[in-house]
Amino acid sequence: MQRGVLKPTVYAFVATAVLGALIVLGSRNLAHFDAALVAYTFAILFATFGLTYRYVMWLQRPPTRLYWRRGWRLLFARGLRLRRLGRGVRRVAADMVANRFIFKRGRVRGLTHLCIMWGTLLAAAITFPLVFGWLHFAPVPGDLSLYRVVVFGFPTFTFPIESLGAFILFHGLVWASFLVIIGVMLAMRRRMREGGAATLQRFAEDFLPLFLLFAVSVTGLMLTASYTWMKGAGYDFIAILHAITVIATFLWLPFGKLFHIFQRPAQLGVGLYKDLGHDGPHAACRRCGAAFTSLAHVHDLIAVTAELGYDYRVEDPAAPAIAALGATTPPAVEHYQWICPPCRRASLALAQGRLWAGVRGGDTLAVAAHPPSARPPTPRYANPGRAEGPLGDEDAHNFHP
Amino acid sequence: MAVASDLHFYVDAARCIGCNACVQACSECDSHKGQSMIQLDLIDALRSPQTAPVVCMHCDSPTCAEVCPADAIKRTEDGVVLSARKPRCIACNNCVLACPFGVPKMNTEMGLMMKCDMCYDRTSVGKKPMCASVCPSQALFYGTREEIERLRPRSQAIQTFRFGRQTITTRVRMLVPREAPARLSVTDGFGDPGIGHEVDEDVFTNIFVGRESA
Structure with a gap:
């Protein structure tokens, strides 16, 4: 095997193994692991392998490797640390959190991305710990009106089951899917109406991720609708349908447009490089x-x-x-x-x-x-x-x- | 759809009259509304009227794409180097500084590099690029080889450029005299001033004096 392929393969195996070990550890030897979610877990493990492989492969390109090294070196370089930190925080807040640079390309585009980004991040933050068995809710012995949140096997805070907070928490994925659906609708509207977008867009690169996100959100909402208002009608079928859409999205993650989620933070390193270049000798x-x-x-x-x-x-x-x-x-x-x-x-x-x-x-x-x-x-x-x-x-x- | 293989973009910078029609037309393009991707420079604003219109030359081996750390610049199968892919571009400026023709533009606010994509939305469906469709002096021309040979019998179209030791071949062609070598050494132009007349006399005094003497 060539070195260019061997290195990413090794890193990908290591990253997958580390995640696997963390799943076993965090779920206390799989005691809190939900067996019904095993297909999701393996899809995420596959995605981890694929993402790491592609990321390390990407870092081997000469310009990428250079920025990667420069970025880390500048971050830990002596002097001006506070100033650098301040700039970094501002950059994270403006670009990563608020997507300011996308709003500059167009207000609707900014709103579209913000909805999709925060919807998917919220969904991932809820789903991943549950799937890995890192997070579960346990009834409090002696008081069945309370739930205790257990993280990585350590009991944390309790909250009443019948409360507004619990309602918001347990329907987190519903709110996430609302955000994603709004974002996907806005994105589709642009892709169907703009001549410029129509020329350059490709099915696999631009439409498939939108279809996948839409399918995940809608099937997820159907699950909620089934158990809330329809006495669980068709629940098993919808659950399988939902699993298929989610797993397909994970499997697609390393190959398609969604890989930019992992590339984009490189912008922070580039920002640092440019800032210091601006201050330094020209x-x-x-x-x-x-x-x-x-x-x-x-x-x-x-x-x-x-x-x-x-x-x-x-x-x-x-x-x-x-x-x-x-x-x-x-x-x-x-x-x-x-x-x-x-x-x-x-x-x-x-x-x-x-x-x-x-x-x-x-x-x-x-x-x-x-x-x-x-x-x-x-x-x-x-x-x-x-x-x-x-x-x-x-x-x-x-x-x- | 792809750009027709018998249609080519021809640049003859020496014919440019600096009218800015290309700049205006470019900003009408659907894929980058309101922003012109063409680079039209006054070479020596104080002493020469010469202007240099530069569109993307669509290199066979685009340096901009090779130096892109984010793999954001793609070349289509029909040889058009597209503008940066929006989700990928991290606004690092590598392409801006590495392009030997000085074509890409960086928009720091948007965190996005934008460059001429030969109006891919138009050329891929058989239309002319915006700039070439409005250029009154045909410094920017889009058409077949036969058309350009008929229009410019004294010119030959070259696609090979030298930048020091590096040779770059492009999809876009430049018109040079028929008897000139088939490749243009860009560095030869470094020391040249802009073309034009030296204004060494006061034009208005001459007019005045001329009238008096008449």
């Missing part, structure tokens, strides 16, 4: 001289592109021209990564224009003499209002002038 474009990103990012990208098999080193045919511009010779270009994006775009047009000079029509294409001792200026958007548009202030954040 890289100046070797054509126009403007700072355009952090020095670390340029060095890292040079390493990553080389590892990926690209060779953007520049033997500087323009070195004499650049040197001729001023008394203080700017550093040689050395690597294309040292050129800022606006200068890359300009260079493309200038290189093409150079070929046309003299062919198309004399003076108008003649290259104007450049004043000595000056670098070429940084190209500017021809229409700052529209070309930048809502993307306008990103350049300030990203240094691009």
